[in-house]
Amino acid sequence: MIATKAIENGAEYIASLRGRNLKVYFLGDRIAEPVDHPVIRPSINAVARTYDLAVEQPELATAWSSLSKRRVNRFLHVTESVEDVVSQNRMQRKLGQLTGTCFQRCVGMDAINSLFSVSFDMDAQHGTGYHSLFRDFIIRMQEANYVIGGAMTDPKGDRSKAPADQTDPDLFVRIVERRADGIVIRGAKMHQTGCLNSHWIVVMPTMRLREADRDYAVCAAIPVDDPGLTFIYGRQSCDTRALEGGEIDQGNAQFSGQEAMILIDDVFIPNHLVFMDGQTEYAAMLVERFTAYHRRSYVCKTGLGDVIIGAAALIADYNGVASASHIKDKLVEMAHLNETIYGAGIAASHESQPTPAGNYQPDDLLANVCKHNVTRFPYELARLAQDIAGGLVATLPSEKDFDNPETGPLLRKYLKGREGVSVEHRARVLRLIENMTLGRNAVGYLTESMHGAGSPQAQRIQIARQMNIEQKKELAKKLAGIRD
Amino acid sequence: MIATKAIENGAEYIASLRGRNLKVYFLGDRIAEPVDHPVIRPSINAVARTYDLAVEQPELATAWSSLSKRRVNRFLHVTESVEDVVSQNRMQRKLGQLTGTCFQRCVGMDAINSLFSVSFDMDAQHGTGYHSLFRDFIIRMQEANYVIGGAMTDPKGDRSKAPADQTDPDLFVRIVERRADGIVIRGAKMHQTGCLNSHWIVVMPTMRLREADRDYAVCAAIPVDDPGLTFIYGRQSCDTRALEGGEIDQGNAQFSGQEAMILIDDVFIPNHLVFMDGQTEYAAMLVERFTAYHRRSYVCKTGLGDVIIGAAALIADYNGVASASHIKDKLVEMAHLNETIYGAGIAASHESQPTPAGNYQPDDLLANVCKHNVTRFPYELARLAQDIAGGLVATLPSEKDFDNPETGPLLRKYLKGREGVSVEHRARVLRLIENMTLGRNAVGYLTESMHGAGSPQAQRIQIARQMNIEQKKELAKKLAGIRD
Amino acid sequence: MIATKAIENGAEYIASLRGRNLKVYFLGDRIAEPVDHPVIRPSINAVARTYDLAVEQPELATAWSSLSKRRVNRFLHVTESVEDVVSQNRMQRKLGQLTGTCFQRCVGMDAINSLFSVSFDMDAQHGTGYHSLFRDFIIRMQEANYVIGGAMTDPKGDRSKAPADQTDPDLFVRIVERRADGIVIRGAKMHQTGCLNSHWIVVMPTMRLREADRDYAVCAAIPVDDPGLTFIYGRQSCDTRALEGGEIDQGNAQFSGQEAMILIDDVFIPNHLVFMDGQTEYAAMLVERFTAYHRRSYVCKTGLGDVIIGAAALIADYNGVASASHIKDKLVEMAHLNETIYGAGIAASHESQPTPAGNYQPDDLLANVCKHNVTRFPYELARLAQDIAGGLVATLPSEKDFDNPETGPLLRKYLKGREGVSVEHRARVLRLIENMTLGRNAVGYLTESMHGAGSPQAQRIQIARQMNIEQKKELAKKLAGIRD
């Protein structure tokens, strides 16, 4: 994919996605033009919002890159300071607030930042040349202002077996052929956030590898419109409401997330786009650095949290119960939990350390703590939002019943709440709460909070590794007067 | 509605619902025959299951009634012993297990049991004749084996104002005319569970009333096919998947709950079907007795809990991680929380006391404690089920993509898990978990658990009333050596 | 120990403990007469309260025994009906309310009830004669109205090794000699509740045994004044405040619990007091039946919960903040958690089933659920009580500073709260809260709630066994449309 000129805003970004002839399947059909598909479009809008924010608030959503010597979108920026890492979190929260969903670019941002330092370390030890190839790739991306998607999660097959031991060797992405000018890879990547809204994807291994898994130790960049790629779009709760015509029942008609399976059918990748080939011992390091970045990127969910707290406060207001002490107390609890997530996330960023490659790596322990809270607290915020909303959040008749001349007037008469509040406004905020707690963006706010960047147990394993239990035992021994 | 012969099973029940020419609206259209509507039918199936259970396990789902001198469906039975109250809970859990959703008959059961004793008390104090009219009504229902729906929740309008003080007097159901032979009522009832699957509904006041609210103090029975009734069907998350043709994506294709608004447009009710007219001081008593019954009826959710625990165990098994210690521990936690709900509920039933009317009333405090846990624990079970399920629960492609000849084979290749487990089975259990945590039956398992039988704060108010704080202070004083 | 006449009340009980010449050690000294020791006496008072309650409320605290054909103290009663099991819980809650501590007789009650049925089953299978010996023993106890202590927990040594595999074979109580007329046992029992306040103790195995552990499969009764027994009294937080002279700083000056180690130094037991000798396969059954009883016996802690809720309400009142919404809400939460424990416990009792021996055995799953909540909720009640109490609960000067002529007036001036509340009363309730959250009875309310009747993991293992996961998986399969 060759850019003639850099993409400058959301509209140009959307235009850039057209006519790529991607093989995208959804609900059993191949989608002619994803950009125009009502179910897919909101996820494109969410990415477009990241371009527009860069225009509106360049200090927040862009940074000056010493690589390409220009201001670049922060999602394409390789961090050059602690403040750069912190600014990612501030931008993520803002975009969560603006879209109420997953805006899909963090995987790519976190992938390039981790591969930047890991490729450096590989070269340093093995004399490979990955790092400068990778820098060149990043510079091109920055110049064109492209979206990079990160692709990490393999299907994994039988989870008790390593990649090379699976009955079907394709259940982890692998190199099936090595040629002089490049490699051929095959496999699939699961749950890929924002992949078909990207211009390029960077493939990475998903876990610690053994020597025997050499063909699985591969990092490489692929243009999204490579004909060897097929995308099967994941269903989301209530996804087809976008096909019904109205906008109220969607809750958040403008924005949504996206997750798809990518099938990789023997795609050739030229050498200059290959950033790891066989260095199995770096797979775990890459995963750890990526997840340290990505787990504190879930600070984005505090932006969604701000929306759901606001929605809960709004419906309480519309219902005429905003001053009830239990309502106020629940809103405080929601804010407290939301900020607890934010605290650990931004602390991880503030505590970043430089890598040998020169970029900055967030604190691993705090990043895991942040994400682990994300697997718990959004569910509690959602529960409290439903509590405050009242039962109507799940029993409200459809938008079309409001439009029907028989039922519309009845609904407007009987669903009248506090004086001065329109029934439509009440319906809209109820649908937004439904959207984030049961509907389409509940996938992003809840399930993705659970499993994105690793499921809860993955964080617990990492916390166990980082918690320095032996030092803690020494502290206790000293105070207890135990001398070995 | 006159029964020629008693309904004997689920099939006859379904047949009995046909041709009633109900005014039912959904998605903007009047539904010609609800029985045949794919979105509505699963909710009818759930009620039908209650009839079939009565055939299969009569000791559990029927009882001998001294009113009609016959064995009757337990949902129509006025309790005659503590064991009768306890058996309701056992039947409720069983039906939750069999349907994975709300089977919609508890409101009616709890309504007749509370009105039975309250009508007795009204008569005793005021010399009214409600109780014998009500007994006659119940006997007729038992003879016909009809479904009775209870209708309590009014729209309420501005929640800071009492019924008679609302700008629009219709925002609580009220008597608009008193005639020699009966009354005429008007208003609406919200969130009515199973109403259009019923044959009769019993209207009741929704809260404590003042003397000035006399026209709102009304209890009466109405046949569901009364032409003055209009039903607007509430939307549920993912409801339209039932219109898509397949069955996998529905998660639970056979069963669902139902909530609708009932609009009551000047319906005449003859005197023999009126069981309260103006006795405002009994409104609170009725609500309290009803909620004592109904809040421990939420033991039904432990049946759904059994299903979601089973589904989580199944997907863990299919994913090949059933023996991981953290998985086993999460399943134990789910069971522990589920049984905690059950414990408080069935304890409330076991501690029932006879009323002056002779039926049995469950323990109010424990019933409220049961329901209050129901507003919390199912959300945690849902969270844990999503944790165990893995991200695929929210990113799985559609059933139709499995059927498509391009994508089907790819999905079957790459979604292969543990040896011996079919990809379709894996998809089915994932969709069931989606159904109960985000989809259609999440409405019943989560949101209805929150708000049905009263929102959390309603239980807290009742717990505050019942907790006997003064006696507890005396206990503390005695032990602290405080003598006033 | 031969009773000349039955003990009739608390005073006679206390008298019966005198002059037994027990070998009791505490704080490094042998205690001449435990009855008169200020630290030990409150634990004796707590047991005495069980006698007095039997006099005051015989319907609650006594039962007619078909064994000895008389009304007996309920703690000595072998259950003859479901209501008998339920009544134990009612009595336990009442005694928790009256004493604010562990009244120490449940272990014995639960031991005799489980050994009653297990001895019957052993005889049925093996033709041993334990059951009638055991009935004779119980009848004698009932006639004398004695206190029986149960002794189950062995030291266990290296927890990764079975009894017979320990380096020191005495780390589980064992038979060291078998004679014609009886057996000789040796070992120790840990954390024995109320042991030296008992007249007899019944020794039981602590866990599942293998064939090789045959000498450890022993049940037998020993009089507490057997010269082969030594008791080492466990320290409790703040225990020595009872030695300081005043009563306020103790918080609860009258009552406390008791846990001691019992050292068994080659004690001979005549055959008629031996109820198991070598039947290793019954050890696990005995433990399970005992814990089913004993885990729902922890309903006693809801009685302590009533006290701590009352104390929290009282201090809020004294501090002048009783009407603050957050205070009221916290009290409701405390009551809700307390009743949640009660619900599961009494449900386990209500769901009791008869054993082949004819007594009644509570529901195992619900009993474990009850206890598991006891390992959590009292800690949260304690936390909330400290929250409501204010910081003074941990910074209040001593009783003696109130008595000092220099500081007393200053304290009374500056610790004045709401008008009409004496500073002394405020101090007393603060000390009671300290007593139950940090002090002496925090051992009973918190730590014993954690570990008594088995630590949390023991309940989880039992819940896992009882949760019937396979049946739950079948429910899920059916609804998901999975046909194997």
Add this chain to the structure above:
Amino acid sequence: MIATKAIENGAEYIASLRGRNLKVYFLGDRIAEPVDHPVIRPSINAVARTYDLAVEQPELATAWSSLSKRRVNRFLHVTESVEDVVSQNRMQRKLGQLTGTCFQRCVGMDAINSLFSVSFDMDAQHGTGYHSLFRDFIIRMQEANYVIGGAMTDPKGDRSKAPADQTDPDLFVRIVERRADGIVIRGAKMHQTGCLNSHWIVVMPTMRLREADRDYAVCAAIPVDDPGLTFIYGRQSCDTRALEGGEIDQGNAQFSGQEAMILIDDVFIPNHLVFMDGQTEYAAMLVERFTAYHRRSYVCKTGLGDVIIGAAALIADYNGVASASHIKDKLVEMAHLNETIYGAGIAASHESQPTPAGNYQPDDLLANVCKHNVTRFPYELARLAQDIAGGLVATLPSEKDFDNPETGPLLRKYLKGREGVSVEHRARVLRLIENMTLGRNAVGYLTESMHGAGSPQAQRIQIARQMNIEQKKELAKKLAGIRD
């Protein structure tokens, strides 16, 4: 108090406290020399540790002050950068690890940092000269290397009344006389941490004041040995174990916290030590700035958390169960909660902003979130520590029973755990866990975590103020498509 030379280490600090002839009362007696009192000494040791840390790790525990142009103890340092605020947290955690208790100097540090900026703002608005007087005072303190205690909490009397409206006007500290050369104050301060271990205390108002409360708007410095001060030492759980002779039963024999009441009996303060006199409108600002500092200072409890996690890991190890999955999982949970506190605290520090006076003020919202978690998580860590410890944590016989020739050998035989672990070591770690969960340092780890720096509701009020609910409502409106 005039320093001849700066205090250089812990030993000199302890020496500096001698011979001050303070009026200190404890257990009804005036204490001749607090430095030598076994109950008080551990709290002095904890402060001494702050001096020694400054020697051992000057980069952590000292800072270069532009006020006194020298390196000063960090507790006396007015922050000059964000990193200075962050470094406080790092030092606090370290000292929590080293002492396992409250080291008592944060109140003073946070007081001087908040008064530094508030005095500046007062001068800027009113032309008062407080700021330069305050700088002079701080410089003197830095030169002498003194301990400053902060004194904020008044007795408050009837909490529904403002200071000037109390029946007894002394229930808040107030100016009773204004002279040409200074003021005279009277009243008391409650729960004063470390006060008699300080050289000076700074008195401050405790809450928002009205114009009518002018005499209560007073900030001033007083030497601790002013004869008008009386200290009544607060009792702590198990405090008198320090009088028993041994060290094991104390759990942590070397360190403890300290809280006392300070009675102020008409103390004269010369003008140069008065930093607020009547500026009622600054009382709330001072409290808010102080609590923003102080609530994130509770990061210290993560140092105690490290100790209790280490103690739990150690006892698991000694008990031979360190590899049990539930044990490992509980340790991870403890670490996760502990780091969650740390994350919010250090984030508040990292997000500090400069004040007009030039020092740095932490983020108010995150500081409150940090402290609010501190009111919850240490209780859960304590609960889990008791869970892991086993019942022996509350039933272990006394140290003296180990020394007794009769019982010592029995205890050593029967309390033997895993091979290679001495019984004494096992006892020591159990006593440390008791110390932190029930005993002396449970006051610091639990109750002080609850109420220090404001009780939970105080944080909720502040979170409500800071959560910016109106902006959140706008976010929700925008996404829901609501246009007013």
